[in-house]
Amino acid sequence: MAGSSGGTGSSSPLPPKILLAKPGLVTGAPVSAKFGRTGGGGEDDTTSLRSRLPSVGSLNLLSDSWDFHIDRFLPFLTENTEFTVVGVIGPPGVGKSMIMNELYGFDATSPGMLPPYTIQSEDVTAMARHCSMGIEPRVSAERIILLDTQPVFSPSVLAEMMRPDGSSSVPVLSGESLSAELAHEIMSIQLAVLMTSICHTLLVVSEGVHDHNMWRLMSTVDLLKHGIPDPSSLTPAPTQSSTSGPETEGKDKVHEGGDYMAAPIFVHTKLQDQDLTERNCMQLKKTITHYFSSSSFMRETLGNIAKDDSFSSSALSTRNGDPDSTIPKLFVIPVKHKDDSHANQYESHNSMLWKLRDKVLSMSHPSFSKTVSEREWLKNSAKIWELVKNSTIIADYSKTLQSSGLFRR
Template identity: 70%
Template sequence: MAGSTGGTGSSNPSSAPPPPKILLAKPGLVTGGPVAGKFGRGGATDDETASLRSRLPSIGSLNLLSDSWDFHIDRFLPFLTENTDFMVVGVIGPTGVGKSIIMNELYGFDASSPGMLPPFATQTEDTRAMARHCTVGIEPRISAERIILLDTQSVFSPSVLAEIMRPDGSSTISVLGGESLSAELAHELMSIQLGVILASICNVLLVVSEGVHDYSMWRLMLTVDLLKHGIPDPSSILPSHSQSSNLGPEKENKDKVHKSEEYMAAPVFVHTKLDDQDLSPRDFSQLRKAILHYFNMSSFMRDKSRNMSKGQPLSSMASGMQSNDPDFTWPDLFVIPRKSKDDFPRAQYESYFSTLCKLRDQVLSMNCPPFARTVSERDWLKNSAKIWELVKTSPVIAEYSRTLQSSGLSNLSRR
């Protein structure tokens, strides 16, 4: 599998391993009939989906990162195996840009599956009207191809800020090891921490923006690149004794970090909801050059040279757009048109759904950066929890926070 961490599906080839569990959507209340196929392309409305979800029995949260900003692994761990041939794909972006829709496509959700809802809940008309977010922390799923998908809480979200703000303006969530912060600063640091953990534990990170003129996600990722120093990948933590899911402070101190080149997930820049006038090859080329210029001095450029062997970059444009410029192999960029009711291609441009399909095919076949060492799915999860503790106690991020406090600067998305 492209982007695998190496190895085979079982650490003991002499015995047949138990069949792996696949983390699917919650089952619906019906198993057939017209409702069964309503949740895919051209299917049920958002409100119908929300109505069915509201009638489902609660099975508890599977979120890795909770609304209290703590990392939990117990509920997700049973779905993982000792398999070492897997890929981790994460997504980050503001509210309403289509993150969950893209992740449902990568999962391979089939609308014809009887009684199944999409693996990741998407925005309804009500949540859009109330400016709410529908994903909290990090919500995981794992597909039949052993692709671990991490959908995430929106960054720069007014509803997240409102939820964590006390009447006095302080934050209800401790984002830096118990340090008291204003809600606005904590909100900004949460976006940075989310970007750092995803860049550390994923093979591929989808960076999603709306339109071609919103550069807030570029600024966030450049900040993530600057503040990620000292945060390893999940294969680089070498416990000095047998691992367990109990991650007490004394155990964390005994874990050793394998020294290797600083790891960074391969970014794929996705710009959604584009109008026809922004979909021409010329506009696409200009957007690619802008990203290339913006990240010219970042570690993403260091990783670019490593990925040149894969030839053409991921692209939603036609394969006829060739170039002899070596920089053309980076960045990986997808532009997705605004969804239309009939979803027919307009003029020479591809349709919304065909572009989503192409994104899925190309992401899952990426030659993405492997982790430094071979690691199993279960160890990936256990070590990701330890990496989260390193993120929350990062002296680099803490110093950045103090600089913002002393200078009065905040609100990364507006700078």
């Protein structure tokens, strides 16, 4: 689990619960306390720190041209090696940003404070638009790196990247021109492959019981992720070598070993009361077990969620020693009522969000092959992204989709 960065002493103020106080601004003392850079220099230190840190609103790791940028987020990271990376992926409007705000520890009752991630409003939903773009990172006080992603299977994302002739304005595959529909499909796959490569835990969010599009996406990722390592597996090539040929100079070496895969938690949100019976939840559990029966998600090395006696854990969690203890982790969140009251005997929307946070923070997760610092993780994640964009397996899959006739040329 992520630990503290170790940069503050016992006399330092408690870390804040939020990242943003004003849109696009980094506040003074709270940020210095949060990122372990308190020094006792008073206002001068605060002013100096604020001048060095970028605007929080500009931390996006992926640009409009589908390139990975680290310069703006790098100052927020340290040489700390006790950290955890938690990502989220899902279609628009399923509550990804809401879940990430909960994981961050955002307190909505704090006056004058904005959440780390913007939650999609009813107006944005009605206009078929989306809030998140690319990959938006934040760092919690516990040194948990949170990665919120742009929605997959999003009509608004497709509309933004489509040229008048139907081609894609985003170069998702190096040197290839694709139709916007096909590029949009490949973007979702690339984003999911990256997240399973650089995260410790990945929340895969769907809406309701019957939306299985994210299951299909993760099954595709399981087939196409071969050869993509974790960030700690990349080491710089030697600067001087008499035996290295021109093809190996200046490139990175990938350590041998099995493909890394983040621990997925499949989260189904906005469930109605009739979907939350123990019988229906058990049926959903059996269905997802059968769906991923032959996938790498069935490995027990994905970790066990901590036990508790709540309805959610008794119905959905696995227990040590059970025959099905290797199933992918599954969590359900009910629809939010206006008064957030308990519906019948089942738990409320807010209480289930709290339980999800507890489980994510307490569960074990796969470890990277080597110890790596936060800053090294980010730098190597950019290299992982290049491997994803240049993956011959994903490129071949794109050609197969194009030749199938499902997408316009």
